Amino acid sequence: MNGNPAMTETGREGAARLNWRGIMDKMGIVIVVLIISALFAVMDENFLTWSNMMNMLRQTAINAILAAGMTFVILTGGIDLSVGAIVALAGVSGVYFSQWMPALPAMLLGTLVGAAAGYVNGVLTAKTKLPAIIVTLGSMTYLRGIAYVVTGGYPLILNDGSFIKMGQGYLGPVPIPIVIMLLVYAVFFVILKYTVFGRNVYMIGGNSEAAFLTGIRVVPRMTWVYTISGICSGIAGVILSARLLSGQPNVGSGYELDAIAAVVLGGTSLAGGMGTIVGSLFGALFMGTLSNGLTLLSVPYYWQLIIKGIVIVLAIYIDRLRQRGARG
Amino acid sequence: MNPSEVLLLRNISKSFPGVKSLSGVHFELRKGEVHALVGENGAGKSTLMKIIGGIYSPDEGEIVYRGQPTKWSNPQQARASGISIIHQELKLAPSLSVAENVLMGTTLPRNRLGFIRWERMYERSRELLSSIGSDLDPKRKVGELSVAQQQIVEIARALSIQADVIIMDEPSATLTGKEIDRLFALIRLLKSRGVGIIYISHRMEEIFEISDRCTVLRDGQWIRTLETRETSDKELVRLMVGRDVSVLAGKREGELPSGREAPLLGVTGLSDGKRFWDVSLRLNAGEIVGIAGLVGSGRSEVLMTLFGATRAAKGDIRLEGEPVSLDSPRDAIRRGIALVPESRKEQALFLQMGVGENMSVLRLKDLSAAGWIRMKQKEALEQESRERLGVKTASLRNRIVNLSGGNQQKAILARWLSLSPRVLLLDEPTRGVDVGAKEEIYTIIREMAAEGLGLIVVSSDLPEVIGISDRVYVMRQGRLVAELQGGDIHEETIMMHATGGQVS
CATH class of the missing domain: 3.40.50.300 (P-loop containing nucleotide triphosphate hydrolases)
Known part of the structure; x- marks a missing residue:
């Protein structure tokens, strides 16, 4: 049997180990972030400055927001490969709408395009029972295609000053993308922990048949989960276009993998049913800190890719070890 | 050596x-x-x-x-x-x-x-x-x-x-x-x-x-x-x-409810079109009805259909005389039908979640306002469930995967009892459960019947079916082939009907 030795016999034994594991589940990635931050702080005096920290967090914000939505998807045992393509399409749409209307409705419409794309993913996944990886592999391709069709392949230039603020502005001393990131996480934390919907997400991911047999409406829940991921991608797309001063149909490729990596690094099991939203935030912070620190240390970008890749594999390996321990 | x-x-x-x-x-x-x-x-x-x-x-x-x-x-x-x-x-x-x-x-x-x-x-x-x-x-x-x-x-x-x-x-x-x-x-x-x-x-x-x-x-x-x-x-x-217990469930004493009025659950000519055909049965309030038969004879499938988990192709289901259509477990649950499924781990438990949440899952909706769970009330319910059924766990937050089979099963029973159902369908209620917990589960089943629930128990454990049921249906190859009552309920008769003649 594949159980952790202490987990199979009685509850008593399990309890003794659970505390330790509970702490590692929740704190593991936090400790890792602290350790690499300390390392970078020692190796480079510019690392711990306010401006570098804000810079690093701003660069992390997009991945972190994508990872927040991805957390819902992965908690249900699914995956969303289309987030990078939605980022591009939502950014392009937001900039496109801003030519005709004020910034706020344009940004909302851009986000809504993301939500719609996610909704379609959700309906297809839940109704056809096709694996999410297939459905979103498809949408990853056709959404990117739509983004190219909308722009004719060229970037759309963003001229609206308030729209640009979304990516480059500040709220007090804090860049707006960071504020949005923190807001998203605060809201999602509460949803996952204190709402029926949030708990149902864990239940569907933990055991979808049991969820069905306890009367949980799996199809609408799943649709919402993918819609949430779409909304996050939409927000991220709008922010990215504001930072780039243009809606570009070719941005965001590979973002889905960074988001998945952040979620898994944060301790969420790819098999579903197990994980936390705070973990994903720290997973994203870990990746952000890593590239920021390596850049400060003048590690060439190509080498950074190699290191990042190894980290992703390690993350999946750790996930497997965790599952071996937790599934009885 | x-x-x-x-x-x-x-x-x-x-x-x-x-x-x-x-x-x-x-x-x-x-x-x-x-x-x-x-x-x-x-x-x-x-x-x-x-x-x-x-x-x-x-x-x-x-x-x-x-x-x-x-x-x-x-x-x-x-x-x-x-x-x-x-x-x-x-x-x-x-x-x-x-x-x-x-x-x-x-x-x-x-x-x-x-x-x-x-x-x-x-x-x-x-x-x-x-x-x-x-x-x-x-x-x-x-x-x-x-x-x-x-x-x-x-x-x-x-x-x-x-x-x-x-x-x-x-x-x-x-x-x-x-x-x-x-x-x-x-x-x-x-x-x-x-x-x-x-x-x-x-x-x-x-x-x-x-x-x-x-x-x-x-x-x-x-x-x-x-x-x-x-x-x-x-x-x-x-x-x-380390103590004395009676191994087998003893017979319940007292009068059985008569079947004259409309039964609590009445099923006529039910088929799912694949695994069972033309099943007719009735269940009265306060009654424990066993369904015996070999594995694969269609017993579990009947329960799944009565619970709305698989659609009936044909047939009529009535609750207290009123025809109902059960298209999903949600329908069944809303009408007070509960199912403890055959396979705990695959069909019932949320293994990585806490014991408490596994018991309160059905009540989350009622315990919340506009989607927000009232945590205090939820914990109170979980505490009450745990005490009522004697679920042994160090903490309600303990993952249920760490509990013994018997305690897991009691938690599942607690889950359904939190809804006060009218009909409880039990599929292999004591599989993989140790002797002490078995006895407790039998006691719970009898108490529920005494409170007026109707229970259907599917079990491969013959002494269990015989010990606990007031009436026993026997299935063979997707059909109900016998209904046994009183003194007719014993192993030889059940096996004869279940196997189609050869007494094993």
Whole structure:
């Protein structure tokens, strides 16, 4: 049997180990972030400055927001490969709408395009029972295609000053993308922990048949989960276009993998049913800190890719070890 | 060492961080012996089994196998030296053929170029299967087989490596009637060939039918090894639990409700179009109705349809005389129908979630306002459920995967009782549950009936069906073939109807 030795016999034994594991589940990635931050702080005096920290967090914000939505998807045992393509399409749409209307409705419409794309993913996944990886592999391709069709392949230039603020502005001393990131996480934390919907997400991911047999409406829940991921991608797309001063149909490729990596690094099991939203935030912070620190240390970008890749594999390996321990 | 002993374990201890799981356990197995290993869940049977199978290595003590002190460093070594474990949850590759599964772990027949000789493979596995009285087609995919058939594949696999020691972990849990007889015939055949068999089971009558000796474990301690014919079920149970309990559910006293008014649940001509046809039954409030039959006879499917989990193709379901259509479990739940499904882990438990949440899941909606869960009320409900059913757990936040089978099952019962259902459908309510908890579950079932619930119990454990039911329906090959009442409810009649005439 594949159980952790202490987990199979009685509850008593399990309890003794659970505390330790509970702490590692929740704190593991936090400790890792602290350790690499300390390392970078020692190796480079510019690392711990306010401006570098804000810079690093701003660069992390997009991945972190994508990872927040991805957390819902992965908690249900699914995956969303289309987030990078939605980022591009939502950014392009937001900039496109801003030519005709004020910034706020344009940004909302851009986000809504993301939500719609996610909704379609959700309906297809839940109704056809096709694996999410297939459905979103498809949408990853056709959404990117739509983004190219909308722009004719060229970037759309963003001229609206308030729209640009979304990516480059500040709220007090804090860049707006960071504020949005923190807001998203605060809201999602509460949803996952204190709402029926949030708990149902864990239940569907933990055991979808049991969820069905306890009367949980799996199809609408799943649709919402993918819609949430779409909304996050939409927000991220709008922010990215504001930072780039243009809606570009070719941005965001590979973002889905960074988001998945952040979620898994944060301790969420790819098999579903197990994980936390705070973990994903720290997973994203870990990746952000890593590239920021390596850049400060003048590690060439190509080498950074190699290191990042190894980290992703390690993350999946750790996930497997965790599952071996937790599934009885 | 006595030369007839094939395996001897002396003073075995094994600890896991914080807890001692086995301490000073003795165990010996002779050639051609069936040695039953009994004890409640958590007594250390699985740990001992894993030590014998090379999955764990003991902290202390010595293993002597075929007269040689032995230390296996991994399960492959133990297997290669002739120790085969048939796990309760079968370890098969569902997408491969029967032949591949049977011969997995042996040297597959190959031609000179090293390619697989498929005809030879099918032939060899067919021989092994027919030696245990099975005519399974070696070309079929294992995933398409019933659980009972899959177990036969497991047993054939053990034979393929010519095991000296076979450990069977609750092999009969998913078998009934004929299949168990066939299993026992096979065990006797293996005995006559000198194979030593360690038989783990919760079912007393099987232990007395098949075993030569029994070893009782309790709380990781060796309690006693007895000659089976010199002991009794009462004594064994007493040794297992350390106190006296009545093994079998006793009959309920008092008047049964009459069936004159509209029954609580009335079913006419129900078919799902695939697994059962033309099933008509009734259930009165306060009544416990058993459904007996062999595995695969359509019992579970009837329950799944009554619960709305699979759609009825034909037929009429009435609750208190009023026709209802049950298109989903949600419909059924809303109308007060509850189902404790057959397979706890796959169909009922949220394994990684807390014990508390597993019990309160059905009430989350009621305990929330606009989607927000009122945590205080939720915890109060969980606390109440835990006390009402006596679920033993250190904390409600403990993951339910860490609980014993009996406590998991009580948590599932608590989940449904939190809704105050009118009809409770129970599919194998005590499978994989230890004797003490079984007794508690029977008590709960009877209390619920006394409170006016109607209960349908599907079980492969005949003494259970007989002991607990007021009335028993028997199914055979997807049809209800008999309804038994009062004095007609006994094993022979049930088996006669279930098997279609031959009394087993």
